[in-house]
Amino acid sequence: MIQLDLATLVGLLACFGLCIFGIVFDAANMSVKFAKIPRFIDVPSILITVGGTFMCLLCMSKSIGGFVACLKSIGQAIKKTEYNEEETIKQIIDLANISRKEGLLALEEHSRNITDPFLKKGIMLSVDGAEAELVKGILESEIGALDERHRTIIGFWENLAGMGPAWGMIGTLIGLINMLKEMDPNDSSTIGPNMATALITTFYGSLIANWIGTPIANKLKSNNNAEILQKTIICEGILSIQAGENPRMIEEKLKSFIEPAKRAVFESAE
Numbered sequence: 294m295i296q297l298d299l300a301t302l303v304g305l306l307a308c309f310g311l312c313i314f315g316i317v318f319d320a321a322n323m324s325v326k327f328a329k330i331p332r333f334i335d336v337p338s339i340l341i342t343v344g345g346t347f348m349c350l351l352c353m354s355k356s357i358g359g360f361v362a363c364l365k366s367i368g369q370a371i372k373k374t375e376y377n378e379e380e381t382i383k384q385i386i387d388l389a390n391i392s393r394k395e396g397l398l399a400l401e402e403h404s405r406n407i408t409d410p411f412l413k414k415g416i417m418l419s420v421d422g423a424e425a426e427l428v429k430g431i432l433e434s435e436i437g438a439l440d441e442r443h444r445t446i447i448g449f450w451e452n453l454a455g456m457g458p459a460w461g462m463i464g465t466l467i468g469l470i471n472m473l474k475e476m477d478p479n480d481s482s483t484i485g486p487n488m489a490t491a492l493i494t495t496f497y498g499s500l501i502a503n504w505i506g507t508p509i510a511n512k513l514k515s516n517n518n519a520e521i522l523q524k525t526i527i528c529e530g531i532l533s534i535q536a537g538e539n540p541r542m543i544e545e546k547l548k549s550f551i552e553p554a555k556r557a558v559f560e561s562a563e
Contacts, residue, residue: 296373301512305371308504335493341464342497346456353452363449370512376523379559381409382547385530388416389540397535411435411524415531425535432528436521443517447510454506461498465491526550 316333317325354360384407391399401420407413411432418428468491476484526547533543548556 297371298373298512301371301508305504305508308508312500312504332489333493333496335490338464338468338490338494338497341467342457342460342494342501345460345463346453346498346501349456349460350449350452354449363446366446366449366513367509369446369516370509374516374519376519378523378526378551379555381412381523381526382530382544382551382559384412385527385534385547386540386544389530389534389538389543392534393537393540400534409527412527412531415527419531419535425532428535429528429532432524432531436524436528439524440517440521443513443520447513447517450506450510450513452506454502454510457501457506458495458498461495461501464494464498468492468494522550 313330317327317329319326319329350363351357351360354363388400388403391403398420400416404413404416404420407416414435415428415432418431423431468487472484472487472491476487529550530543530547533546538546548559551559
């Protein structure tokens, strides 16, 4: 069963709820007026802002499949992902102790219990007799390719955050031009409603950027940094095991990758 990241989910829903509250709340009478909601719904404005933004992103994508894959990545932002650096370090130290006592080849049997594919791959490369430089090159190439794939998806959401307000402004300009062309000099009562309709696209564009694009991009960026850190720790650990370094020295080296607060908890647990 997929676990959801409550922080992201609650944050997104709360942002939307606060916007709705701002729309329906009447501060003068301290009451709620749901009749205000239709004022913020305009089909042409939705088509211009939302349609224009996503079609522009489609144009920037390598393929339709790539565009769809980037859209689906919103699931990665709301899905709970946990990277436990402390547990990874403990696992590497256990493997280092086995290698020091029984030899590097003894890790082949113990690798069956390893669930992390990246760690298992590195251990098997070492057991198979690959040179340290080759192991390092393979693992670092995998980390680099992973980072590149993630950055492509993050860039999609950053572009969404940039295109939303731009297309919102285009919609507002279209609305203003139409309003000024059709404005009756003798009837100023239509200026307010027409101006409000023209500004709706700017509102939609701001929502796309600040409610969806920027939060999702930053969440995916945070997840990417955590995964890269995890794999970097594994890479350093495997190279240290292969070099036959003392497990205690390996532990001190790997602990330098984690933040001081976590390091203090890790050391106290030991």
